[in-house]
Structure formats: structure tokens, C-alpha cells
Amino acid sequence: MTNRPLAPPYRGLTVGMVALVSLVAFEAVAVTTAMPTVARALHGLPLYALAFGGTLAAGVVAMVISGGWSDAKGPAAPMWTGVSTFCAGLLLAGSAPDMWLLVAGRATQGFGGGLITVALYVVVGRAYPSHLHPRVFSAFAGAWVVPSIAGPALAGLIVEQAGWRWVFLGMVLLTVPAALLVRSGLRRLPSPSATPRPGGARGQLARTGWALGAAASMCLLHVGGQQRGAAAPVLIAAALVGLVVFAPRLLPRGTFSARPGLPSVVLLRGLAGAAFIQADVFLPLLLSRERGFSPATAGLTLTISGVSWFLGSWYQGRWGQRLPPARRLRIGLCTIVLGVATAAACVAPEVPVGICVAGWTFAGFGMGLSYPTMSALTLQLSTPAEQGTNSSALQLADSLFSTTMLAVGGTLFAAWVTSSPTAAYLSGFTIAAALALLGVFVAVRPCRSRDLSRVVGISGAGSGSPA
Structure with missing residues (x-):
């Protein structure tokens, strides 16, 4: 019994998964650094908060979909769909001629990232023995460290030397090789369990609807936080009510x-x-x-x-x-x-x-x-x-x-x-x-x-x- 996530049977899968987590982390850090420049270039300061809130909201919906999908069909399909969607969002944001399309690209990225992160958890559960789970999750945590330290400076350098669009477009060139490293490991995963999932397809559809409600409430929170005067507390209160209604239905x-x-x-x-x-x-x-x-x-x-x-x-x-x-x-x-x-x-x-x-x-x-x-x-x-x-x-x-x-x-x-x-x-x-x-x-x-x-x-x- 091996005690190392980098032992030969797991090496490619571990390296690929850690690389994907690092790229998702770098994207989050780098975009935070670049977004002020992006908002000025596209004259989109009023949509600044939505560029972040929309990403989080799309991720919430994607996490719910990815969870049920992974349980029913295995994590490979949501993983590849997530990588494809994440790259499509990067391309859309990097080529956006106006702020609305950039927000759409960011939301697409968030959706892809949500599919990926949940599918990765399921891969850990099915590909590794349980005594290795803490060490794999430790590696995931480590994958956030380098982007957190070097991400802001590197993103600033990219913005200054190559332009803000390459903060998005350059990520595509790195995401595809990382995903290919995971490919062989996904092929070796056991088939999904034949045990019926609680709630079945109808339950998953209901959870997706509740996730959409929670996501809309999250967007409203971000928009309300950018308002001034009486509109701000009204929007924030409405958003909190929405979260109180929808969020508990998404949790055990x-x-x-x-x-x-x-x-x-x-x-x-x-x-x-x-x-x-x-x-x-x-x-x-x-x-x-x-x-x-x-x-x-x-x-x-x-x-x-x-x-x-x-x-x-x-x-x-x-x-x-x-x-x-x-x-x-x-x-x-x-x-x-x-x-x-x-x-x-x-x-x-x-x-x-x-x-x-x-x-x-x-x-x-x-x-x-x-x-x-x-x-x-x-x-x-x-x-x-x-x-x-x-x-x-x-x-x-x-x-x-x-x-x-x-x-x-x-x-x-x-x-x-x-x-x-x-x-x-x-x-x-x-x-x-x-x-x-x-x-x-x-x-x-x-x-x-x-x-x-x-x-x-x-x-x-x-x-x-x-x-």
C-alpha cells in the first residue's frame, strides 16, 4: 500500500490536479489585480462588482450541477465540461470589446471553475485510498500558495508589458496541458455506483433551481454593496432574504x-x-x-x-x-x-x-x-x-x-x-x-x-x- 500521492500509480493525476487548482487560483488572484485596468479600458466601472459577483454566482450553480452529475455519471464528464467552459470563458473575457461581454466571460469562467472543483473532490474520493485523502487535500491547499504570493506581481507585469487581455488568454495555454495530465487517471476510475442517488433526477433539478435562486441573491448582494443612498439597504436586505430562503435547501x-x-x-x-x-x-x-x-x-x-x-x-x-x-x-x-x-x-x-x-x-x-x-x-x-x-x-x-x-x-x-x-x-x-x-x-x-x-x-x- 503506497503512502505517497506522487507514487507512480498516482503521479500524473496528482500533478495534473494540483496544476488545475493552481491555475484556477491564479486566475482568481490575477483578475483581482487586473480588473481596475480592465474597467477603465472598457469604461465599465458600474459593472465592476458584477464582474466578481457573477463569477461567484455562476460557480454556485455549477457546484450543485457538478455534484449530482459526478454522482450519477462519474467525475470525468463534469471535469472535461468544466475545463472546456473555463477556457471558453477565458477566451471570451480576453477578447471582450465591452464590459458586458467581459462579465459574461467571467461568469462562464466561474461556471467552469465550479464544475472542476467539485469534480476534483470526487476524483480524490474514487482514485486514492482514504489514508491519502488528507495529503492530497494538503497539496490542493499548497496549490493556492504560489498564486497568492506571486500572482499579484505577475499579473501586474502582464498588464503592463503585454496588456490586460493576456491575463485571460495566457491562461488557456496553461490549462489545456494541465487537463491532459489528468486524462489517464480519469480513465482508470471505477464505474459510478449503481446505488440510486437520494432524490434522483427530480431532486437534482430542484437543487439546481434553489442554486439559481441563491446565485441571483449573491449577485444582488454585490450590486447592492456598490449602491449609495436608500437603494443599498433595500437591495442588500432583499438579497439576504433570498439567501435565507434558498441556501439552506442546498446544504445537508x-x-x-x-x-x-x-x-x-x-x-x-x-x-x-x-x-x-x-x-x-x-x-x-x-x-x-x-x-x-x-x-x-x-x-x-x-x-x-x-x-x-x-x-x-x-x-x-x-x-x-x-x-x-x-x-x-x-x-x-x-x-x-x-x-x-x-x-x-x-x-x-x-x-x-x-x-x-x-x-x-x-x-x-x-x-x-x-x-x-x-x-x-x-x-x-x-x-x-x-x-x-x-x-x-x-x-x-x-x-x-x-x-x-x-x-x-x-x-x-x-x-x-x-x-x-x-x-x-x-x-x-x-x-x-x-x-x-x-x-x-x-x-x-x-x-x-x-x-x-x-x-x-x-x-x-x-x-x-x-x-
Whole structure:
């Protein structure tokens, strides 16, 4: 029994999947850097928020479709459709003559990326023995590090030297070879289980409809956040109502009551992701606006947390398996709480910035410890016929919670930043801390032995289970 994702039977598949994750990550980072230039060049500043919101919304719909499709037919078809759609979106955005077509291209990219990410989770579940799942997910986390560190500078160089269109067009030239590396591994996957999927085709159609409702609500959140005056709270409130109606239908029953097992894992993913991104957004702004740091220097906190995220992920893949999953999750969430607390402390001018940076390094390590553990648990708590649906629920929770909490935090920040900057920053950090603290209590529930004992027949399951 091999203990390495890069052992000969898995090498091409592992390298190809990590390359695809890196490219999707670089695209997200690079487009964020290039988009101000794009909006000016295409005279499309009013559509700036929609260029991001539309991508996220399309990804939500694609995740739901990819989950059911992967369960029914295997992950190969949604994978290749996702790669094709992702490349088509890149070509459309890179050649767009106006902002509306660029937004359409970005939405197409988001749809393709959503198909790919969920299909990759199912490939991990079916192609690798269970004791390798944490290490493969650690590699996925590492695939985000280099784009996070080098992406902004490289994207800026491409924009300056070759033009913003090559931020999109150049990605196509790299995506196709990465996808071809995955090809042979996909051919060796076992056939989909003959076990009927819960809900069947009718259930999948209903989930797609709910995903469309949630996606529309997410777009409305982004548009509302760009408005001024009375329109902003009305649009944001309508969007939040839509998310409250549609989002719970896309997640496992019992998610919001933290039912032990998979529902708690999904809830924890949403809480951890929303807590981290909430503080991660406000911290550079605090350092640059209130402490006088340059944007580049303030952004170093994000680079440092990205590196520590990778280190935490690498640690849990190598040695963290000696600890039970619940303990790894509790440690991870506690370090996120510590990081948020130190970030909030920097609101006081007398607190040294070094303390904040050190604390946020711990937060990144906690995310690296937690995320691969949650991904591996999701596969372990899923029957083969539900790996796609449950993997999509995990990623949907991350996206939906983060989007909603950022909208709430951004609204409070905008309301208070002029009259009381301290209260404005503390509102965002308080939301982040509350979410992380709630996660600490939820982290005791995902992996009770009786829940794991219900799961049988996972493809490639070995004696070295991550639990």
C-alpha cells in the first residue's frame, strides 16, 4: 500500500490536479489585480462588482450541477465540461470589446471553475485510498500558495508589458496541458455506483433551481454593496432574504442545528471560511488606512497567512493524522480565534503591528490544519453515490457563508467608518471572532464513531483512515 500521492500509480493525476487548482487560483488572484485596468479600458466601472459577483454566482450553480452529475455519471464528464467552459470563458473575457461581454466571460469562467472543483473532490474520493485523502487535500491547499504570493506581481507585469487581455488568454495555454495530465487517471476510475442517488433526477433539478435562486441573491448582494443612498439597504436586505430562503435547501439537513456527522462538517466549513475572510479583508485596510502602511506592505499580511496556511496543511497531511479529527479542528478554530483577536487589537494605536502579524500567521496555520481535515471527513462521511453532492455542499457552505458575512460586515463598516472608524473595524472583527468561536464548539461534533460506522464502501478505503 503506497503512502505517497506522487507514487507512480498516482503521479500524473496528482500533478495534473494540483496544476488545475493552481491555475484556477491564479486566475482568481490575477483578475483581482487586473480588473481596475480592465474597467477603465472598457469604461465599465458600474459593472465592476458584477464582474466578481457573477463569477461567484455562476460557480454556485455549477457546484450543485457538478455534484449530482459526478454522482450519477462519474467525475470525468463534469471535469472535461468544466475545463472546456473555463477556457471558453477565458477566451471570451480576453477578447471582450465591452464590459458586458467581459462579465459574461467571467461568469462562464466561474461556471467552469465550479464544475472542476467539485469534480476534483470526487476524483480524490474514487482514485486514492482514504489514508491519502488528507495529503492530497494538503497539496490542493499548497496549490493556492504560489498564486497568492506571486500572482499579484505577475499579473501586474502582464498588464503592463503585454496588456490586460493576456491575463485571460495566457491562461488557456496553461490549462489545456494541465487537463491532459489528468486524462489517464480519469480513465482508470471505477464505474459510478449503481446505488440510486437520494432524490434522483427530480431532486437534482430542484437543487439546481434553489442554486439559481441563491446565485441571483449573491449577485444582488454585490450590486447592492456598490449602491449609495436608500437603494443599498433595500437591495442588500432583499438579497439576504433570498439567501435565507434558498441556501439552506442546498446544504445537508441539520446543518444549521450542527447535527453530528456531515452536517456539522459542512457548517464548520462555512463558519471557518467566513471568519477568516471577514478578518482577512479588513486587516490590510486597517494597516494601510489607520497605521500608514503602503498597500504593498499591508498586503504582506495576506502573503504571510497564505504561507502559514500551506504549512498548517502540510503538517496535518504529514503528522497531524496522529490527532483525532475533532481535536485538529478544535486546534485550528482556536488559532483562528487567536488571529482575529490580535487583528482586532491593532485597532488600538499602542498595540505593535508585529503582534498582529504574528497572530494572523497563527490564523493561517489554523485554516491549513482545518480545511483539509474537513475535506477528508466529507468524503469519509459520504457513500460513493453521494460524494459529489456532499462535496458540493461543503464548498457551497464556504461560498454562501463568506458572501453573506462580508455583505453584513461591509454594510456595518460603511455605516460607521465616517463617524467612528474604531467601531467600523471592530464590527467586522467581532463578526469574525463570533463565527470562529461558534466553530470551536461545533468542532466537537463532526466525527463521532457512530457516524463514521454508517459509512461503508468508500472507493479505495484502506486501514489508514484519516479518522
